[in-house]
Amino acid sequence: MTNNASEHTQSLQCKDRHFLHPWEDVTATGTAARTVIAKGDGIYITDSDGKRMIDGPGGMWCVNVGYGREEIVAAVAAQMRDLSYFSPWSVTAAPAAILAERLAALAPGDLNNVFFTTGGSTAVDSALRFAFFYNNCLGRPEKKHVIARVGAYHGSTYLSASCSGKMLEKANMDMIEDRVHLIPNPNPSRRPAGMSVEDFCDAKVADLENKILELGPDKVAAFIAEPVLASGGVIIPPKGYFERCHALCRKYDVLFIADEVVTAFGRLGSYFASKDVFGVEPDMLTTAKGLTSGYLPLGALFISDRLLAEIKAAGNSAKPFFSGFTYSGHPVAAAAGLANLDIFESDGLLDHARSVAPHFRKRLQELADLPVVCDVRVAGLMGGVECSLDTDQPNEERDMNFLLKVDRICQQNGLLLRPIYATAVMSPPLTISKAQIDEMVDILKHGLQAAAADL
Template sequence: MDDIVKPGHNAALTHTAKADRDHHLHPWEHLGSWKKGERFMITHADGIYLHDADGRKLIDGPAGMWAVQIGYGRKEMADAIAEQVMSLPYASPWTVTTSPAAELAEKVASLAPAPLSTVMFTTGGSTAVDTAIRTMHFLNNRLGRPEKKKVIAREKGYHGSTYLAASVTGKERDKSWFDFEDRLVHFLPDVNPYTRPEGMTEAQWCDEKVADLERAIAEIGPDRIGAFIAEPILCSGGVIIPPEGYHRRTLEICRKHDVLYISDEVVTAFGRLGHWFASEDVFGIVPDMITCAKGLTSGYLPLGACIISDRVMERMTGDDHDVLFPNGYTYSAHPVSCAAALKNIEIMERERLLDHVRVVTPRFQDRLIALGKSPIIGDARGMGLLGCLEGLTDGRDTPLSVQRTLGERLDEACEARGLIVRPLINMCVFSPPLIISDDEIDRMFDILEEAVGEVETDFT
């Protein structure tokens, strides 16, 4: 939905559609087909459903962009946003504070793993990652270690679109024509257990992936490495779940070499795995920094955050309590966005959405794994309300055009039946709103099963 132009969805080219086609450059736009077709236009939404200009009602499989936890059409969210707009729509974070910002900082700190108790609000996930990396730079400059700046990241990891965040992103096909700060980053090989050699156990694979980090530190030198950044689950890379024990063991290595551990929870935080944050509750680690966004406001307004541990804050301050930390954005701690986040968290707590996710997850994952029996599906994987179907194509030998065709055909077959998924080359991923019911899960996977069956005829 987000990166493919779909011609011919509207019977008539309306003025709005023409304006979009002629003037609106979308994220990840295919420039060769820009202005030659039109995207189908969403007019309104409710619950887990999107409605388009042709009158179709579609399940929003990706929850927008991994974001709309509480679903669409929440009047109390609109009321909270409107009330804040009327009382105070903006205030400069440089000179004043606001009640929504202060209350949200306290709330987020109370939900995060202890001792991460300092929150810097940003405009979204990319700027949250930028803030985390700049914090590492600041810390090591303060400690007199100007060479300890390199970031270790992972292939298939996604961390954002700003210069720093994009530089530590490991999705190779996103890096075709832009420049990146190659001196800043070293990428570890793919951690996906699905790619391990035949005959290798997952435990052996974990040993090898942990060894990748140890080798990188030995080769580069721990005095040059400032941070390791890792998503608990590599979501945009295809819902890649590292082998059991990987996160804990890599954190131990980082601690040994005084390398900061940045957990990028832009997708996994705020309920996607049935917990406020996945780092500690799901994977058993307490990182030095956590980045988050998306589910923080359920996508109703832009907002991100970098949550920093007490240890990092104390080391940055040192003996100089007047030291300046020159990082921030015009819209940091925007009062309307913070009011939306507070209401979002209130709704999630009142409706016990985290409990709901844990209750419906077995049904979701059982239906997902069952699709792996198809001859065109190489891997069906997921956790919580995250899922991915990876087509049975060999990325090293199968032409990219063929891989894309499989993903696009699954996307089209699902859409025709009333389900939006997100095609990623030979994969389709989905992460529906957390409010999804058992019946809606069954409807979603019934559509996926029919779509896979249809596409089988093209590839078998």
Template sequence: MDTNNFGFDFDALAEKDRDHMIHPWVDLGLTRTREPLIVVEGEGATVTDAKGHRMIDGIGGMWCVNVGYGRNEIAEAIAEQARRLCYFSPFGIIATPPSIDFAARLAAYAPGDLKHVFFTTGGSTAVDSALRFVSFRNNFLGKPKKKHIITREYAYHGSTLLSASVSGKPADRGNMDLITDYIHHLPVPNPYRRPEGMSLEAFCDAKVADLENKILELGPENVACFIAEPLLASGGVIVPPPGYQRRTWEICRKHDVLYISDEVVTGFGRLGHVFASKPVFDIEPDIITCAKGLTSGYVPLGAMLVSDRLFADLTATAGKGQFFANGYTYSAHPVACAAGMANLDIIEREDICGRVRENGPYFQQRMAELLELDMVGDVRGSQFMVCVELSADKKNKTVPPTNWDYAWRIFEKCRPKGLMVRPLSHLVILSPPLVITRAQIDETVEVLKQGIQEVADDLTREGLRTKA
């Protein structure tokens, strides 16, 4: 029996996990043999596993624990609201004070006229609701042919049928039935993979042209919307070339195509602002989706923010007797909204966004040192979003064979040294809590550097790499 001062019997927990848990995104062939990582406690930017081992959480839970672990203020807000009113139906014209107040506070931060908020249960349902809203609105306005959705390869927008269909990560599409007749994926705007000798400016021109050409090919009268993460997060922290976001937004305006900015990851401080669309990318989308940092992961909650201009079309005289038949039992959950309010209080009081703007460039600068390693092909990102792309041949940007398992090996090297990273094939992704200190940033980089070098040495000994 493996126990620790938390009182957990690790072996018993691990056995129950193998016998009963179905995990998302796990290699099904390894579920009976790989030991689970069981996390039991968190504080600030660190977590502790069931064996008592403490680690810097380099992935912020899943892009979401923005204000850090162990925030009693949020826990107290959750408990107080649960005691007062744990739940009430959100359907029809029914609301609770936390949901009304939180909607108003979000609207105050939103760019332009995005002043109406529809609460959901998470990011997937926020995206699903946004896409359904666009479809509903076009039908309402007598434009039933305006249905086509344009998205991008390597995008990630969620796990409902509709949100998964607009996602574009190749690894997520195997054995899944997806909508294909009215959803269209553009080539990914990844500067690292642009043609040899092409400038960033020319690459940006080409990627913007991809969007306009697709709209013209389908016919603007048939295209409902373009959905885009400002930075493609789970697809590898892909940072489009400068000006891309603004120019694609202008193309949508030109052709009467709605622009949905998926800020599930980039919102609530991750890029130094509550919403990044306007201050970072100079766009005022028609719809913004958000989740994750909305409550810093303390309880599930998502939202879509809709332009007054779009909503006004539906609420005039013609709207009488019409219903937007989309919602969830836990939409605008009062406990979740109370958590979101407390989370936003911390973001404001501690100027979390300002801290990100101060420490984010330092994080990027330190992470860029990994480019000195032969196995590292690219280090990219912005503020507290980073991807380290590993390469079998740095000069030719060769993607390593999957059986080399680069990122997982690095994950396994870093854990005992006190760092959690997110392994995705040949990508190592980091998105730490926004309260991470500079000393913890330094430790993160040093541990990751050691982990990568040790894996490179192992691969060389195994004959899978030639030492540079």
């Protein structure tokens, strides 16, 4: 929110009233005077009044290589001149084919089949539809139930939103309830008093097994999980949880879908976190965001060779996967993805992200000493600083309003936050330096202290 906005900014804010934003309160449509972002450079954004800020959330977890990368701009412009579109139904084009090959080489295990989508939601939707398709092909039409987790976020299409477990966001929205089942949040900070983290991990793994057994393994198609629950507030399950859940899925013949829309492309220091960080080779994997660093919309679903082989072995008849999008493998988006990967390689971004991550963790964890901070969670270059004004008397609305105030103060001092409920989420561009991390955390600390003092 801007104060004393210029006439130019006020004019844009007036026009913006026709833009129905995601998650907007429709009873207040047209009343918000949003900050207008005009430019981006590196880890910084500048609003329409010239205020320069660190982009704390990195757009929406996605501007991994930073703003203003001329390499991507040039690649996109050249591709538009050569070929602005092709139909993925009947022909192909070089950018999509080359990107698919490069991605398959980077993906864990035998995830050699890349199904391009328009973003993360459609990648997740496609994964779930493929799970149903797979079981139909294998003659198991009843094996259609999906297990997800409270606190998870998987998208905004009807099917992917049904699997999301952010409960406030389900209010007044219809969801699939008969075939989607949520098991408890694996947040260790919410474990019962006196319970060890190891025992909590056992309990959360048992939640998955118990749900599979309750529904019947012959009825459960898939378990979908983010390695780190991103929009749930950077929830980091206990060590070993992801791997043990994968083993359970293998045991009961349940497909394991890793939702890496956020955690892929360097956010946790690897191209994909499932194998490199958590030791898991999933049956399917979804990604988006960092795939183009937000320069153009593009998502991808990776499908295991094993699944395709099993479908083929089930019979000799053709089995088309009747799913796809007009913009699947869009050549301009694919060109952005290729240029994005080139930057990762030329700049050594994975090494850089791993080198600054410990400093990011250390500086954010220092905020745990503030009275208003009740939990700090950090994984790679993902951070969540959760606030509570009174842990003995929880009040979600009060704490959410407090964090909105922190956001306003931080913007005034050069930092854009992303409040998620009562948690300030940080996922800056991977190009961030240690000095810039210091600048970012110092502004956040000042915002927390100033907002608390103003109470």
